[in-house]
Amino acid sequence: MTPSTSAVAPVSEVVLDAAGLTKHFPVRRRLRDLLSRHAGAVHAVDDVNLTLRRGQVVALVGESGSGKSTVARLLAQLHPRTGGEIRLNGEAVTVRGGRRFRAYAKRVQMIFQDPFASLNPVHSVRYHLTRSLRIHGRAGEGKDGLDQALTALLSQVQLTPAERYIDKFPHELSGGQRQRVAIARALGAGPEVLLADEPVSMLDVSIRLGVLNLLRDLKDRLDLAILYITHDIASARYFADETLVMYAGRLVEGGDSETVTQRPAHPYTQLLIDSAPDPDRVAGAVAAEVADRGDGEPPSLIRPPEGCRFHPRCPHAMARCTTDLPIPLPVGDRDGHWAACWLYGEPSAEGVAP
Amino acid sequence: MRQPVLEIRNLDVGYGLGDVALRAVRDVSLTLHRGEVLGLAGESGSGKSTLAYGVTRLLPPPGVITGGEVVYHPENGSPYDVLALGDRELRAFRWAETAIVFQGAMNSLNPVHRISVQLTDVIAAHQPDLSARARAERAREMLRLVGIAADRMDAYPHQLSGGMRQRVMIGMALALQPQIVIMDEPTTALDVVMQRQILRQLVALRERLGFSVIFITHDLSLLVEFADRIAIMYGGRIVEEAPASALYRDALHPYTAGLLGSFPALRGPRRDLTGIPGSPPDLTSMPTGCSFHPRCPKAFEPCPVTIPPLGSPDTPGGSTRTVACLLHPATNPEVR
Ligand SMILES: Nc1ncnc2c1ncn2[C@@H]1O[C@H](COP(=O)(O)OP(=O)(O)OP(=O)(O)O)[C@@H](O)[C@H]1O
Ligand SMILES: Nc1ncnc2c1ncn2[C@@H]1O[C@H](COP(=O)(O)OP(=O)(O)OP(=O)(O)O)[C@@H](O)[C@H]1O
Ligand code: SF4
Ligand SMILES: [Mg+2]
Ligand SMILES: [Mg+2]
Numbered sequence: 001m002t003p004s005t006s007a008v009a010p011v012s013e014v015v016l017d018a019a020g021l022t023k024h025f026p027v028r029r030r031l032r033d034l035l036s037r038h039a040g041a042v043h044a045v046d047d048v049n050l051t052l053r054r055g056q057v058v059a060l061v062g063e064s065g066s067g068k069s070t071v072a073r074l075l076a077q078l079h080p081r082t083g084g085e086i087r088l089n090g091e092a093v094t095v096r097g098g099r100r101f102r103a104y105a106k107r108v109q110m111i112f113q114d115p116f117a118s119l120n121p122v123h124s125v126r127y128h129l130t131r132s133l134r135i136h137g138r139a140g141e142g143k144d145g146l147d148q149a150l151t152a153l154l155s156q157v158q159l160t161p162a163e164r165y166i167d168k169f170p171h172e173l174s175g176g177q178r179q180r181v182a183i184a185r186a187l188g189a190g191p192e193v194l195l196a197d198e199p200v201s202m203l204d205v206s207i208r209l210g211v212l213n214l215l216r217d218l219k220d221r222l223d224l225a226i227l228y229i230t231h232d233i234a235s236a237r238y239f240a241d242e243t244l245v246m247y248a249g250r251l252v253e254g255g256d257s258e259t260v261t262q263r264p265a266h267p268y269t270q271l272l273i274d275s276a277p278d279p280d281r282v283a284g285a286v287a288a289e290v291a292d293r294g295d296g297e298p299p300s301l302i303r304p305p306e307g308c309r310f311h312p313r314c315p316h317a318m319a320r321c322t323t324d325l326p327i328p329l330p331v332g333d334r335d336g337h338w339a340a341c342w343l344y345g346e347p348s349a350e351g352v353a354p
Numbered sequence: 355m356r357q358p359v360l361e362i363r364n365l366d367v368g369y370g371l372g373d374v375a376l377r378a379v380r381d382v383s384l385t386l387h388r389g390e391v392l393g394l395a396g397e398s399g400s401g402k403s404t405l406a407y408g409v410t411r412l413l414p415p416p417g418v419i420t421g422g423e424v425v426y427h428p429e430n431g432s433p434y435d436v437l438a439l440g441d442r443e444l445r446a447f448r449w450a451e452t453a454i455v456f457q458g459a460m461n462s463l464n465p466v467h468r469i470s471v472q473l474t475d476v477i478a479a480h481q482p483d484l485s486a487r488a489r490a491e492r493a494r495e496m497l498r499l500v501g502i503a504a505d506r507m508d509a510y511p512h513q514l515s516g517g518m519r520q521r522v523m524i525g526m527a528l529a530l531q532p533q534i535v536i537m538d539e540p541t542t543a544l545d546v547v548m549q550r551q552i553l554r555q556l557v558a559l560r561e562r563l564g565f566s567v568i569f570i571t572h573d574l575s576l577l578v579e580f581a582d583r584i585a586i587m588y589g590g591r592i593v594e595e596a597p598a599s600a601l602y603r604d605a606l607h608p609y610t611a612g613l614l615g616s617f618p619a620l621r622g623p624r625r626d627l628t629g630i631p632g633s634p635p636d637l638t639s640m641p642t643g644c645s646f647h648p649r650c651p652k653a654f655e656p657c658p659v660t661i662p663p664l665g666s667p668d669t670p671g672g673s674t675r676t677v678a679c680l681l682h683p684a685t686n687p688e689v690r
Contacts, residue, residue: 025513027509027513042513061545063547063548064501064515064521064543064544064548065514065517065518070515113543117458158633171414172369174399176398176399176572198543201542201543203572208572209616209618231517231544231545231546232546232618233546234617234619234620235618237618237620238624261620271547272546272547275546275547275549276546276620277546277549277573277575277576277579298503298548299503300503300505300506301503302503302506303505
């Protein structure tokens with residue numbers, strides 16, 4: 001267990017938790033690789049621990065390709081895992097398809113990153129939503145009941161008046177409108193856990209706010225546990241109780257959202273916060289900016305760097321960072337704020353510690 | 355002076371014909387200058403993608419261009435109207451002069467081919483005289499530019515994350531070395547570190563190769579920092595256009611102000627976020643007068659009656675920008 005589970009927010013009931021979650025995707029070797037010795041797998045997720053509680057939002061932020069979607073897909077049991085355990089209401093579960101999978105999916109719903117791929121182009125909005133309501137037994141009584149349920153779903157995602165959208169096909173909707181249909185479809189199952197993979201990144205700010213407020217409202221009213229995956233760390237500050245930061249397949253920092261965003265401890269999180277668009281840095285500044293810190297390429301996940309995976313880009317890297325994998329260490333400013341970074345360890349040989 | 359490379363004049367684009375037609379782009383005039391990054395922002399459904407695809411005549415049916423012209427100024431040669439081109443010339447124009455990253459393009463990679471193959475194929479099609487080695491080198495260079503490690507070049511699309519696929523598409527567009535790059539929400543799946551890195555690469559490349567960019571996004575804060583000029587769309591029209599810094603410091607249109615005010619702030623105290631009240635207009639029954647008036651906190655008597663023309667406001671520096679709002683009467687409203 002990482003320190004993240006201790007006293008971050010008022011303790012409420014754990015719905016879904018994962019320990020040691022690991023996923024390696026094997027890569028088929030090409031001829032020229034046969035001579036090399038490395039195992040040949042993408043280390044997409046390594047040793048991730050996280051806990052989702054009723055009525056709380058946990059944000060998972062991090063670099064593109066760092067494994068966020070893979071974590072969500074593992075939690076949704078869409079991938080078999082390489083290692084680790086997933087517990088739903090305290091009970092370890094592993095399901096592979098079939099009826100048990102449907103029962104699991106009714107309770108744990110996923111909103112996919114990409115509404116362009118997740119809606120079927122040959123079916124109307126009505127079809128998508130009706131199907132979700134039917135599968136999960138929430139279609140109401142008769143035609144009137146169904147119509148009411150459909151109208152309610154659409155108004156929940158602010159596609160009003162419902163008549164304007166209900167018989168539209170995905171290609172007739174703008175990108176933002178499509179994503180709201182995808183969200184409505186997930187809500188149609190009436191889930192306990194919502195795994196929302198970038199649910200608002202395609203939406204413009206004003207609608208984004210509306211959808212986040214909607215999710216927050218649903219969380220309060222239905223006591224939903226929400227995993228909110230995003231690359232928009234500012235929205236994590238506003239929306240999530242707890243924020244976890246991922247880099248190259250590993251969690252590197254966690255704590256309550258305000259602390260993580262205002263006092264980032266891990267050098268990667270600091271880079272992330274410093275890179276957020278800042279309108280006060282006006283046009284042209286990007287080109288003029290010469291020596292940005294922590295620049296450089298994301299690491300290979302087939303041969304991830306030894307020690308701390310961030311060390312090749314880290315401005316504070318010490319000798320130890322290149323060999324020893326940092327463990328989650330308390331930062332010491334707030335309860336439950338931790339970072340997997342040797343800057344927060346006991347002074348090492350070089351004696352570099354804050 | 356800055357030369358125009360693409361002039362959009364009074365463009366009208368609709369979906370469907372006759373009574374059922376939906377006017378998604380209304381009387382839009384906009385100029386892209388050589389070497390410039392022009393940002394296009396606005397709420398979902400405001401017509402940004404429709405405008406971009408109209409300009410390149412890549413509208414999916416039932417999209418139709420119902421009026422206006424799009425004048426392209428080639429580097430050497432005389433300007434011509436893209437909308438008047440025959441099929442062959444149009445293909446040549448798209449092929450040689452433009453590159454588009456479509457919204458949601460991350461799904462347009464071919465699932466059965468490795469990305470290295472797709473990238474080198476595209477480069478080969480555009481520059482058949484390049485050696486296989488040079489093609490592979492260019493492909494590797496483009497992927498490095500968008501932050502994809504060389505050992506992932508041989509991955510299939512489904513083996514990449516959403517953001518990685520998006521980055522491959524950006525790399526592919528840039529590999530073609532076009533005159534005009536249109537990017538429709540190209541970075542929605544990217545974290546800010548990556549976003550910044552790619553935008554910086556884009557700006558540097560633009561300086562080296564001299565292409566122009568139309569960058570469509572709903573992330574106004576990104577544009578403020580990185581675009582030269584920004585145009586704001588509402589209900590199919592341009593309602594404000596200004597140099598990026600002027601737009602941020604001094605937004606004239608209440609809608610622009612609303613957009614700027616609805617960002618969650620990462621720094622400083624937590625503000626209450628209000629967003630913009632109300633919902634975007636129904637394009638099939640637009641409000642009378644200024645189409646923003648039902649949602650506008652500053653609306654006054656003439657707003658529900660008079661359509662404000664887009665023109666330069668009578669303010670210091672007003673000649674460098676345009677706005678369509680009755681609070682800022684235009685000194686030189688464009689003739690409609
Ligand atoms: N089916 C697969 N086979 C091989 N590698 C995969 C597969 N799916 C994902 N990966 C790899 O796992 C890593 C993590 O991918 P994931 O989609 O979880 O990232 P992410 O954090 O969601 O990124 P983004 O923000 O870009 O969506 C990536 O390097 C990706 O290429
Ligand atoms: N193929 C189509 N048929 C009918 N209507 C369409 C079609 N494509 C788009 N529309 C409508 O045209 C309007 C403008 O859509 P467009 O996709 O240009 O908006 P956008 O500004 O790009 O929005 P987003 O930010 O959500 O991508 C929307 O109301 C949309 O519903
Ligand atoms: S462990 Fe070392 S390399 Fe890693 S982030 Fe901390 S200081 Fe940097
Ligand atoms: Mg993802
Ligand atoms: Mg669009």
